[in-house]
Amino acid sequence: MAAVALSKVDLRRPGRGAVVALVLALWLVLWALLKGLHTLALGPAQLTPLHQAVNDLNDSIGASRNTNPLFLYFFNEIRLVIDEFVTFIQSLIAQPAFGRPLPLIGWLGVVALAAFVSYAAGGFRVALLAAAGFTFLGLQGLWEESMDTLALTLAAVVIALLFGIPIGIWAGLSDRFNRVITPVLDFMQTMPTFVYLAPLTLFFLIGPASATIATLVYAAPPAIRLTAYGIRNVPGDTVEASASLGATDGQTLRKVLLPTAKRTIIVGINQTMMAALSMVTIAALIDAPGLGKTVIKALQTLDVGTAFNAGLAIVVLAIVLDRVTTAAGDRVDRARLTRRPWAARARQGGLIGGGVLTLVAVWLSYTYVWAAEFPPDVEVGSSIAKGVTTATDWVQSNLSGITNGVKDVVTLVLVDPLQSLLTGSPWWLVAAVVVALSVVLGGIRAAIGSAVCLGLLVATGLWQDSMATLASTLVATAVVMVIGVAVGVWMGRSPGADRVIRPVLDAAQTMPAFVYLVPFLALFAASRFTAIVAAVVFAAPVAVKIVADGVRAVSPTTVEAATASGSSTWQTITKVQLPMARQALVLATNQGLVYVLSMVVVGGLVGAGALGYDVVAGFSQGQLYGKGLAAGLAIVVLGVLLDRLTRAAAARSGRS
Amino acid sequence: MAAQDVEVGPVGAERPDPVISVRDVWKVFGPKAEGVPGSPELCALSRRELMERTGCTAAVREVGFDVAPGEVFVVMGLSGSGKSTLVRCLTRLVEPTAGQVLFEGEDILAADAKRLRELRRNKFSMVFQHFGLLPHRRVLDNISYGLEIRGVPRAERSRRAMEVVELVGLSGYEKSYPDQLSGGMQQRVGLARALAGDPDVLLFDEPFSALDPLIRRDMQNEVIRLHREVGKTMLFITHDLAEALKLGDRILIMRDGKVVQVGTGDELVGAPVDDYVRDFVRDVPRANVLTLKWIMRDPRPDDVLDGPELGPDVVVRDATRAVLAAAAPVKVVENGELLGIVGDEEILAVVAGQEADA
Incomplete structure (x- = not known):
């Protein structure tokens, strides 16, 4: 059997x-x-x-964390840098910082920024979706949790892409490196996600740094793979044509390979982002802040209503991130099919106008409490939870x-x-x-x-x-x-x-x-x-x-x-x-x-x-x-x- | 078959210094490939034997030829004959294993990376089978790509690109993206891109194989027209004999990486060196290719020698009417000297039957 x-x-x-x-x-x-x-x-x-021996190891690592040079100069440094980065993004949108009772950018500013970025990357429709989705997160009464999740996701995605895209380019250009990296990526992706949470906490403690590292281990492979795939799939004729015209390798990379592979690379970014969001919620198990924590707490007390509300917030966030990055990919195709000059002009106007509006919204949300803190009296989250219960x-x-x-x-x-x-x-x-x-x-x-x-x-x-x-x-x-x-x-x-x-x-x-x-x-x-x-x-x-x-x-x-x-x-x-x-x-x-x-x-x-x-x-x-x-x-x-x-x-x- | 004139170019005349000289070029793929060209024992092996012995594939074997300025030189062979590898060896898109490629006396294989880029930017251009266009750039930006990477300012390269757009008949399409164009139009973009840098030599790697027959014919005529207008040296790769005969001043036939025969179209048809070439040219309409010198015979005592005179390079088809209309055999005369005569019999043997060489 x-x-x-x-x-x-x-x-x-x-x-x-x-x-x-x-x-x-x-x-x-x-x-x-x-x-x-x-x-x-x-x-x-x-x-x-x-098991006892691992416990002891954990204890001894805990004891020597601030004396052992390997920790002092390597693991702790990494942890500090990542913690700083995450805290920085959190202080922008999620957590009180810089002596303020609220994050730098309040809900109005974040909604406006999300809409503007979506407009620039995708278009008007996803901008509406992003604005509606983010506002809904606030209505659910989960603004701060959502922003924590978003901050952690963005931090992990940024770091994953920072390393992932150059590695992907290298793997796309070099057969030998591709052969080396492919099994590594296979392993990173087949390993059940939770498994590396535990060993990571051994080195980076429980908290955002471990969560971010776990997330980027899980989320980087799609970006690497698809970047390499996109570059490999540029037709040989096109690359040869560029070389035959006397382009240097750098010119061929910048003007031929990357633009041609752009669409595939954006698909990779999309997958990385979705994987990161998924992992960030799971990383709540090692005390990552955000929606995942709400879900876990509710699951542990079998409070289905609250779990559903938070789960719904994750879904909304997932839909917004997915649609925006997908639309960004489609834009690459669509932008060149419109030959109407007014469309380009309208877009330019939209970008400038939207940019100004966004700046105003960010300023308002920095200055006034009503634009900074999501109004608690227009809340639907508890009714959702109650209904589900x-x-x-x-x-x-x-x-x-x-x-x-x-x-x-x-x-x-x-x-x-x-x-x-x-x-x-x-x-x-x-x-x-x-x-x-x-x-x-x-x-x-x-x-x-x-x-x-x-x-x-x-x-x-x-x-x-x-x-x-x-x-x-x-x-x-x-x-x-x-x-x-x-x-x-x-x-x-x-x-x-x-x-x-x-x-x-x-x-x-x-x-x-x-x-x-x-x-x-x-x-x-x-x-x-x-x-x-x-x-x-x-x-x-x-x-x-x-x-x-x-x-x-x-x-x-x-x-x-x-x-x-x-x-x-x-x-x-x-x-x-x-x-x-x-x-x-x-x-x-x-x-x-x-x-x-x-x-x-x-x-x-x-x-x-x-x-x-x-x-x-x-x-x-x-x-x-x-x-x-x-x-x-x-x-x-x-x-x-x-x-x-x-x-x-x-x-x-x-x-x- | 469309009208053609085989005698374009400097055939037969004493040739000026060649633009490109290829000497004993080898390209061997596989482990320890460098060892193959130097070893007489390995050189003697057939391709398959070499594969079994060393695991190497000899794509190009000891190929040599000269291309004269302004000439259209065609390299012809079936798929796998090594012709595409050969043309890539000329500008080192594929690095040759051994041999010499001289461009105006300079050994390209000895050039460093910088010099090689200069040569590619200014002296050679290539047109590819699958076009190799950049899908994210408009037609005009595709054409000016070569100028862009040289660092030509935008206004200057747009002006130059527009000129070439006119030249290849792409006017009105310069703002389109490649995937909005038909295959034939896309290849015009490829051609324009190659011409934009004003190179000395144009290399064509089976440029029309991916096109429909009618469009292919248009594009062939386009190349003939361009050759007449800009007079560039062209090296043309094809697997299509009709295309080779139509475009080529001289044709090189390759088989299994080796040169089988080099010559003008009528030489290949009239005097094939072996059964391979003979088999190749069997279905060619001989009257369109052979010239009178291939079918004339020595005058016999009983011949009447007061017929009209024609040159030895007149194509049979063009001479047919004259020969049949004349009461006496036509005299083939060059520089006042009688080379031979052509009568009704000889003409009919070519026009009506193909058995003349069997």
Whole structure:
């Protein structure tokens, strides 16, 4: 059963399928006999020597933070610079500073600035959207929290771009550097986001600096990748033409490569910004200020109304940032298609007029309290929260039959049996099964990799928690793949469906992971099932898109040939399109797994237990710090194990 | 086939000093590529054998030729023959592995980066197969790009660019963006960009392969017209024999990186050096290419020698009417000397049948 998602890859080969089935059957028999033996269970408050050692390390680092030269001259310096930068932006828009009771620029100034920047980058419509969105944040009663989130996001984005774009340019120009950097970026992106929060706090303390560094580690890769991609995709002829006219390398870079790649680079900036926003809210776990903190506090007290209100603010912020950067990208295309001279003149006038108005608004918000502090009496946030709480209560008391029914069926039929199989078997039995499956699916090298990963899992002292998390992960991934294949095939076959569904998926992907939890928490209360649903919702869009693209990529001639030879629709799908899109299916499974795993910690906030809970507890309770760090490591190891196994299986089935 | 005149250019005349001289140029891709040209053993191998032995691909092998001032020199070959690599070796867009490229006696391969840029800015220009235009710049700014990177002031380069716009027939499009133009118009922009810097030599890398046949013909005529008007030396790469015959004063046929034959169009058709070239020129309408000197025969005792006189370089098609109308065979005369005669039989063999060389 552990290999549901994995064995799917290879069911076409009867020999291999039979071996897999045999291994699984043997496992079931042994499990029935050995249940409860050697399960390496560890109570919630129990620690292993390793966890204790990490705690001690943490303490000793804490003690020597101001004496050890490595900290004095390196980590502390970085922390100071970043803290200063973040504090500076915060003092501009979010926090009282310079002896004033309020930030330098009040709400009116920020709204005007946001509208003006949106107008300059995108156009009139996004400017309206930005103004409306920001005003709404104030109406929600979350002005200060939103501005903290925005300040942290902007700080991280600025630093990420400062490093990311030059690195991207380098990777775009140099094949060798590109080969070096690509695996690093892969690693940065596949690592579940929470995992590096803990080690970072070891070096940079809990607070904005760690939050910003974690955010930029997570957010920089898209900017680097897309910059490199954009530069690589400039047609060779164009670059040669420039060289043939005697341009220096610098001239070619400035006048040919960067302008031509501009559109792609802006897409990268957009993705970096969305990733940063997502991570900044999550970084609330290590005490980053802002909306994320409000959501977490509300989640911990199961106050769905407040969580929803803050979640909505995150969504609004996400929509505004996404639309503005997307519009900025579109502008690059659109600006050169208008040949009407008055349009350019109108824009110039708009920029000057808007600039003056913005300056006036900033000055007003600096000088007068009414423009500085968002008026507290026009507030809708509490009514939103109250309404949602009422609705939640109603749902929980009236629809509990349905929601609990769904929850119980999935939990009892899928999650519980798998979990009891994984956590109830002796650890060596599970390890043997995984290694055996690795040999069958991926070969000896994959098996060695798996064995190392399993050894590390045992070493973290969190074997049983890891198995519980693995069970939830596999169930969630299986559901993701069912949805992915069903919707993906539909989209791949029907352009109409694609047109309707794709924007929804795009929107879902730009939302910070946190936001998903809130409605499901309302429907299903805190449980493993809630965490699984949130993970599925988070991971499904990626899987759907990959499957849809894979199905679409099947040569139309082949499909036509299948139709011409009299295949039914079902036959065409199962015998032609899915087999030919097999690589896409494997990739979708792989990405689905990675995305599900990256939600494990978020799930820990709403009752997923196991590793997710360990990590969350580790952030909040000092004596569990080491255990939390080990749990984070266990998530990474699980991720590497599953990632390597699916890749090896894919490579093998691809070769055959 | 459109009208043509093969005898443009200094063919046959004693040539002035060449503008470009290419000597034993090699381009080998792969590990330890520098070792290949120097080793007689490796040089003797075929391309595939070399690949198997060393992992190297020899794109250009020991190529040499001269291009005279004002000449249109065509390099022709199928895809993979190394012709595009060869033209890139001339201005070192691709660095040659060995050999010499002389431009007006100066070895380009010895030039440092600065000198090379000067040469590219002032002496050579290139037109590319896929145009290589800058999508974010208007037509006029695309054309003046070469001047811009030289540091020519804006007003001056706009003035110069407008002149070239006129020259290539782009008037009215100078404010458009490249993706608003058809393929043919885009290539006019590419041509204009190459002409804007007033180079001595124009290099064309399969410039019309990506265009529709009708537009291709227009553009070919455009090149002929430009050559007549501006008189630049041109080096033209193509895989299309008809294009080569139409444009080229002389044609170099490449195969697997090597030179197979260099000559005028009628030389290739009339005296192919091997089966490869013969196969290549098989479907050419011979009457349009061959001149009288290729089909004349020595007068026999019973021939009546009072027919009209024609030069040896008259194309068969143009001579057909005269030969058939005359009662006696036409005399082929150059500088008052009788070279041979052409009768109805010889003309008909070319016009009606292709079996003359079989």
